[in-house]
Amino acid sequence: MEMKEKLQKLEKKLSAQPINFESFFSKKAMEIKASEVRELLKLVETSDVISLAGGLPAPETFPVETIKKIAVEILEKHADKALQYGTTKGFTPLRLALARWMEKRYGIPISKVEIMTVAGSQQALDLIGRVFIDPGDIIVVEAPTYLAAIQAFKYYDPQFISIPMDDDGMRVDILEEKLEELRRQGKRVKIVYTVSTFQNPMGVTMSVERRKRLIELASEYDFLIVEDGPYSELRYSGKPVPPIKHFDHEGRVIYLGTFSKILAPGFRVGWVAAHPHLIRKMEIAKQSIDLCTNTFGQTIAWKYVEEGHLDEHIPKIIEFYKPRRDAMLEALEEYMPDGIRWTKPEGGMFVWVTLPEGIDTKLMLEKAVSKGVAYVPGEAFFVHRDVKNTMRLNFTYVPEDKIREGVKRLAETVEEELKKL
Amino acid sequence: MEMKEKLQKLEKKLSAQPINFESFFSKKAMEIKASEVRELLKLVETSDVISLAGGLPAPETFPVETIKKIAVEILEKHADKALQYGTTKGFTPLRLALARWMEKRYGIPISKVEIMTVAGSQQALDLIGRVFIDPGDIIVVEAPTYLAAIQAFKYYDPQFISIPMDDDGMRVDILEEKLEELRRQGKRVKIVYTVSTFQNPMGVTMSVERRKRLIELASEYDFLIVEDGPYSELRYSGKPVPPIKHFDHEGRVIYLGTFSKILAPGFRVGWVAAHPHLIRKMEIAKQSIDLCTNTFGQTIAWKYVEEGHLDEHIPKIIEFYKPRRDAMLEALEEYMPDGIRWTKPEGGMFVWVTLPEGIDTKLMLEKAVSKGVAYVPGEAFFVHRDVKNTMRLNFTYVPEDKIREGVKRLAETVEEELKKL
Structure with missing residues (x-):
C-alpha cells in the first residue's frame, strides 16, 4: 500500500465514530476479567527479577534431537495424514x-x-x-x-x-x-x-x-x-x-x-x-x-x-529437575525464618509455602518484586479466595543458583513482613 | 501387566454396576447429537464410493518440502520457543x-x-x-x-x-x-x-x-x-x-x-x-x-x-484445483438433466446444486451411495432446516476423472428421482 493511502486509512480509522464495544459482549464475557497478578507477572518475565512464579518446564528438557528425527520421518512418510x-x-x-x-x-x-x-x-x-x-x-x-x-x-x-x-x-x-x-x-x-x-x-x-x-x-x-x-x-x-x-x-x-x-x-x-x-x-x-x-x-x-522415546526420556527429565527441587528445599531450610511452613514434594514442579496468618502474599508481591523475586500469591488457587497467607514457588524453570538466590530474597521480604505483624 | 491380572481386571470391569451416565450430562450436552449424515458419510470414506461430500484440501497441495525445511530450521534455531x-x-x-x-x-x-x-x-x-x-x-x-x-x-x-x-x-x-x-x-x-x-x-x-x-x-x-x-x-x-x-x-x-x-x-x-x-x-x-x-x-x-513461501505457493494450489473445478462444472453441464441448477464458483472448494422442489436430498443420499457417489445434503446448512432439495459437492479432494464419474452417477440418481415426481 502507498504511504499516502495508508495514512489516509489510518486517519479515517482514528476519526471513526467510537463504537460502544461493551454493548456487544455477552454477560459472561463481561464477568471474566484479566487477573492483576497475571498482568504483574507478565512484566516480571522480561525483567531481571528471579521468577519462581511460572509453571513452565525447562526448555533444556525438550528432546529436540528426537523431535527433529521424528518430524522429518513423519514428513517423509506420513505427510498426507499428518x-x-x-x-x-x-x-x-x-x-x-x-x-x-x-x-x-x-x-x-x-x-x-x-x-x-x-x-x-x-x-x-x-x-x-x-x-x-x-x-x-x-x-x-x-x-x-x-x-x-x-x-x-x-x-x-x-x-x-x-x-x-x-x-x-x-x-x-x-x-x-x-x-x-x-x-x-x-x-x-x-x-x-x-x-x-x-x-x-x-x-x-x-x-x-x-x-x-x-x-x-x-x-x-x-x-x-x-x-x-x-x-x-x-x-x-x-x-x-x-x-x-x-x-x-x-x-x-x-x-x-x-x-x-x-x-x-x-x-x-x-x-x-x-x-x-x-x-x-x-x-x-x-x-x-x-x-x-x-x-x-x-x-x-x-x-x-x-x-x-518417552520411556527413555522421562529419567532424563527427572535427573534434570531433581537438583532444582533439592536446591529449593535446601534454600528454604537455610533462609526462611521460624514459623514458615512449606511442603516437601517428592516430584512435580511446585513447593507451597504457608506464612503466618496476617500476611497477605498478594499485597507482599510488589515488595518481593522490588527485591528481585516473584512468586504466585496463593489466593487465586482457592475457589473462595479466602486464604491470603500462602504462595506457590516453581523450581523447574530457573537454575539452582538462581533458585537459591530467589529464595534468599524471598526470605528477606518475609522477614520484613513478619516484623510488621 | 500379566495376562491373568488383566483378565481379572477386565472381568471386574464388565461385571461392575452399570452407571447411569446420562444423569451426569449437562442439559446442553444432552441436546447435542451426532449427525446421522456425518455418521453415514464416515462409512463412505472407507469404501469405493466416490465422495464429493468432504471438505478436505488435496494432500497433493501441501508444501511438504518447504514444511520440512522450516521444521528443521525451527528445531535447530528456535526450539526453546517453538x-x-x-x-x-x-x-x-x-x-x-x-x-x-x-x-x-x-x-x-x-x-x-x-x-x-x-x-x-x-x-x-x-x-x-x-x-x-x-x-x-x-x-x-x-x-x-x-x-x-x-x-x-x-x-x-x-x-x-x-x-x-x-x-x-x-x-x-x-x-x-x-x-x-x-x-x-x-x-x-x-x-x-x-x-x-x-x-x-x-x-x-x-x-x-x-x-x-x-x-x-x-x-x-x-x-x-x-x-x-x-x-x-x-x-x-x-x-x-x-x-x-x-x-x-x-x-x-x-x-x-x-x-x-x-x-x-x-x-x-x-x-x-x-x-x-x-x-x-x-x-x-x-x-x-x-x-x-x-x-x-x-x-x-x-x-x-x-x-x-505463502505467496509463492498459492498459485500452485490454484493451478492444481482449477482443472478439478472445471471438470466438475463441465460434467454437471454434460450429465445433469434439465431443471437442475448449480452455482459456477470462481474459486473455493464447492459447487451448490439445486434440484426441483419435491426431491429430498437427504432421503436420496442412500440411493446415491448405492450407485457409488456421495454428497452432503443441503438441509443442515440452513439454520431452520427448511430447504430439502439442495446439495453440496466438493471438487478439491477427488481427481478429475473421478469427479466426472461421480457427477455422472449423481446425474443418474437424480434422473431416477425426477421420474418419481
Whole structure:
C-alpha cells in the first residue's frame, strides 16, 4: 500500500465514530476479567527479577534431537495424514499407543475407544465443564487447586465445594462428611476434581489409602472423579503411587494426561481416558469447538510413545529437575525464618509455602518484586479466595543458583513482613 | 501387566454396576447429537464410493518440502520457543507477519495488536459465541451457511435470522428490510456472519457493492460483522474482490483467517483480525479454553509467511484445483438433466446444486451411495432446516476423472428421482 493511502486509512480509522464495544459482549464475557497478578507477572518475565512464579518446564528438557528425527520421518512418510484434518476423537495410532502405554505404566487395562486426544489437558477441563456442568451443579475441588481448572469450570456456573488438603492430599475423610451432609439435604455431588499426584499448587500426593477410599465413595455417592495427572511422571524421590484410575472398575474416573511435561508443551497435545460413553459425548462437543486437535503434533507424540522415546526420556527429565527441587528445599531450610511452613514434594514442579496468618502474599508481591523475586500469591488457587497467607514457588524453570538466590530474597521480604505483624 | 491380572481386571470391569451416565450430562450436552449424515458419510470414506461430500484440501497441495525445511530450521534455531507454552494471544512474530501480509494482500492497514492466533478458525467461531452471544441475541447468517458455524453459535442459544443468497452472495437488500423491521420492534442484530468469498456451501462471492452496503448498514444499525475468509485465496477465474474488512473504518469487522487451505489443516492454526478491544476480550476467554494455540504450528506458519513461501505457493494450489473445478462444472453441464441448477464458483472448494422442489436430498443420499457417489445434503446448512432439495459437492479432494464419474452417477440418481415426481 502507498504511504499516502495508508495514512489516509489510518486517519479515517482514528476519526471513526467510537463504537460502544461493551454493548456487544455477552454477560459472561463481561464477568471474566484479566487477573492483576497475571498482568504483574507478565512484566516480571522480561525483567531481571528471579521468577519462581511460572509453571513452565525447562526448555533444556525438550528432546529436540528426537523431535527433529521424528518430524522429518513423519514428513517423509506420513505427510498426507499428518498435515490433513483428523477425526475429532484423535489420531488413531496415537490413541492406540496411549492405551498400551497406560496399561503398561499404570496397570490400567484400557482400549483405544476409551481415549480421546485434546489440545492440551486444559481443553479437556473446558470440555468437561461443557459436557457435565449445569449451573448450580456441585463440583468438589481441592483447597487449594489448579487455578485454570477453577477458571475453566467457573464459566459453567457450578457450585464449588472445596475440601482441605494436607501432606497426603485431599482430606477424603472431610469429603465423606460433606457428602453425607449433602445427601441429607437431598443434594448430590456430580464431580470431584483432583490433581492427585504432585499437585498443582501444593506439590503433595494423595496417599494410596485415600485413593482407594475416594473410589469407594464415588460408587457409594454416585459421582465421577476427574483425575488430572500432568506431573505424575516427574518423581524425584519416594515410591510411585498408581493413579486413582487404576482402582476404577466402574468407569467413574476421567483421567487427563498431557505431553506438556514429558515431551513439550508447544504441541498442545493431551488426552482423556474415560468410559467410552463419556468419551463419545466429549467427542461430539469438541466437533464445534475446533474440529480436531492439531494432527502434526499428534503424529509426533505417536512416534514418541510408540518407539519408546518417552520411556527413555522421562529419567532424563527427572535427573534434570531433581537438583532444582533439592536446591529449593535446601534454600528454604537455610533462609526462611521460624514459623514458615512449606511442603516437601517428592516430584512435580511446585513447593507451597504457608506464612503466618496476617500476611497477605498478594499485597507482599510488589515488595518481593522490588527485591528481585516473584512468586504466585496463593489466593487465586482457592475457589473462595479466602486464604491470603500462602504462595506457590516453581523450581523447574530457573537454575539452582538462581533458585537459591530467589529464595534468599524471598526470605528477606518475609522477614520484613513478619516484623510488621 | 500379566495376562491373568488383566483378565481379572477386565472381568471386574464388565461385571461392575452399570452407571447411569446420562444423569451426569449437562442439559446442553444432552441436546447435542451426532449427525446421522456425518455418521453415514464416515462409512463412505472407507469404501469405493466416490465422495464429493468432504471438505478436505488435496494432500497433493501441501508444501511438504518447504514444511520440512522450516521444521528443521525451527528445531535447530528456535526450539526453546517453538516447543514451549506461548502467550494466549499468539506467537508475536507470526502476528506481526500476518499483519504485514494482510496489509499487502488486502490493503488493510493493521497492526499486531489487532491479531490473535487461534486453533483453526473453528475455534474463533466458538470464541465469538462465548464472547458475544447471550441467549436470545439475534445473529444473522446466510441461507445456506457454514454448517459448523451454526453448531458453534447454537451452543450459545442465539436467535438466528437467515438471509437468502443469490449468485452475488447475501441479499443485503433483504437484510436491510429485516433490520428496519427489527428496529421497529425495538430489536437489534448483534452480529452478521458471512463467508464472503467462495462461500461454503454455495461457492458464490459477495459483490463489492454489497460489501460496501453491508458495512454502511453495520454502522447505521450498530452491528458487528464476522467475515469468515478460509477460501478467499483460492481464485481460479474472475477478478479479486477485497474483503469486507478492507472497507471497515470503524472496527466493526471481525475477520477470520486460516492456514488450513493455504498451508495445511493439520497445524490447526488460524487467526482473528479485529479491533484491539474485541481481541482483548477473546484473548481472556481463550485462556481457560486451551491456554494457547500450539506453538510449533505457529512457528511453522510464521516462517511460511515471513519468508514468502505463502505467496509463492498459492498459485500452485490454484493451478492444481482449477482443472478439478472445471471438470466438475463441465460434467454437471454434460450429465445433469434439465431443471437442475448449480452455482459456477470462481474459486473455493464447492459447487451448490439445486434440484426441483419435491426431491429430498437427504432421503436420496442412500440411493446415491448405492450407485457409488456421495454428497452432503443441503438441509443442515440452513439454520431452520427448511430447504430439502439442495446439495453440496466438493471438487478439491477427488481427481478429475473421478469427479466426472461421480457427477455422472449423481446425474443418474437424480434422473431416477425426477421420474418419481
